[in-house]
């Protein structure tokens with residue numbers, strides 16, 4: 265197949281980071297699941313299954329997930345961290361963050377690959393229970409757990425309840441005491457480290473809803489942080505077994521520095537608490553947040569690199585403090601499931617608008633009068649949108665897309681992939697070069713939609729939420745069926 269002209273000029277409407285691809289048919293490997301490729305006819309396939317066949321069988325929009333890729337990423341993460349920490353604390357417990365994407369099949373894969381499960385609500389616990397994962401391998405998070413959720417955690421004999429506040433510690437202790445049980449508890453602390461993708465900031469205070477502040481003046485008791493007050497209180501409750509400390513510094517983070525700084529701060533605190541209260545805190549959970557590639561300019565570090573950087577810091581900090589290293593755990597969600605999945609959409613309406621923009625040579629007085637220059641932007645509407653992926657709307661998240669049902673030799677055209685909702689902000693991919701012959705009936709694939717897409721999906725405009733198909737070794741099966749109109753209507757009481 266001849267490829268698109270690589271010499272096409274970039275559109276002045278495109279963001280600086282978006283290059284005109286050399287070949288619009290090529291798949292930028294870091295964004296895609298293993299097993300996704302074009303077949304000889306130019307159509308996108310996953311484990312040999314053509315996307316047009318998947319559409320015929322399951323419809324669109326559709327989340328298409330590679331089970332093998334999920335399992336491989338889960339193992340890779342677990343192996344990388346276990347290797348890096350083997351000599352420090354005997355390895356790492358990896359809790360898959362179910363909030364990123366959860367269903368019973370995924371819980372089973374997680375368990376079969378030797379990982380544990382991080383949940384954040386009673387509903388997520390219900391999925392865990394239905395999948396049959398042992399409670400000992402499950403953690404429960406949340407800044408506002410209900411009594412019912414705490415009871416459920418105790419019913420399921422969870423391995424850890426991650427307590428978020430002093431008030432919650434008290435409630436957990438009382439509920440466990442009333443049941444004649446002991447709750448296994450971690451304390452979620454806010455180490456004052458915030459990270460986002462390429463950078464992190466460190467502050468004394470955390471102005472956010474989660475966790476116990478480590479700042480000295482964060483409680484009524486002068487000089488005692490909320491974190492310390494919680495350690496003192498937890499060690500005093502007979503119905504609480506204080507396992508250790510937890511932090512989570514953000515999401516979609518590429519560089520290890522923020523994780524390393526948070527680990528140092530928590531280890532300082534852990535050592536101080538062990539000495540002051542004559543206790544042992546055997547566990548330290550450093551949360552999730554490892555980033556993935558959504559576009560060709562995203563360059564996440566391999567898990568091994570991050571694991572080794574974190575291990576080096578934990579090793580030297582524990583040596584400096586003269587303490588035995590606690591058992592480390594982590595909670596990756598996006599980094600395991602994000603790239604396993606692409607969303608398949610069918611193209612409908614197309615339209616091209618012309619948009620004012622400064623001419624590329626606007627600095628040159630002899631060039632065209634910049635204010636009169638307009639450039640084309642093509643809107644490519646698909647059969648889903650912000651209801652199956654609200655991340656562009658919520659977080660200004662960038663995605664990428666390719667023409668999936670066929671290859672094309674047409675020239676690149678700056679395009680905006682939009683959904684079918686009654687909102688002008690309903691954008692799926694803000695800026696992407698697609699072949700200019702993209703037409704109604706074509707299929708587009710948007711990679712990197714495994715995390716926080718289905719999980720955040722809605723029924724806005726009464727759209728039915730798409731199903732999730734798992735592909736393994738050349739066969740596809742629904743692991744979550746798509747909603748039907750009946751599903752949409754059956755909670756409407758009509759009274």
Ligand code: LLP
Pocket residue numbers: 361363364382405512514515516551552553554595596597598599655659715716
């Ligand atoms: N652990 C805790 C305590 C968390 O709060 C989270 C994510 C994770 C682990 C997993 O983080 P991950 O490895 O997936 O980055 N909806 C946002 C992301 C919210 C993350 C919430 N907490 C998004 O779509 O970007």
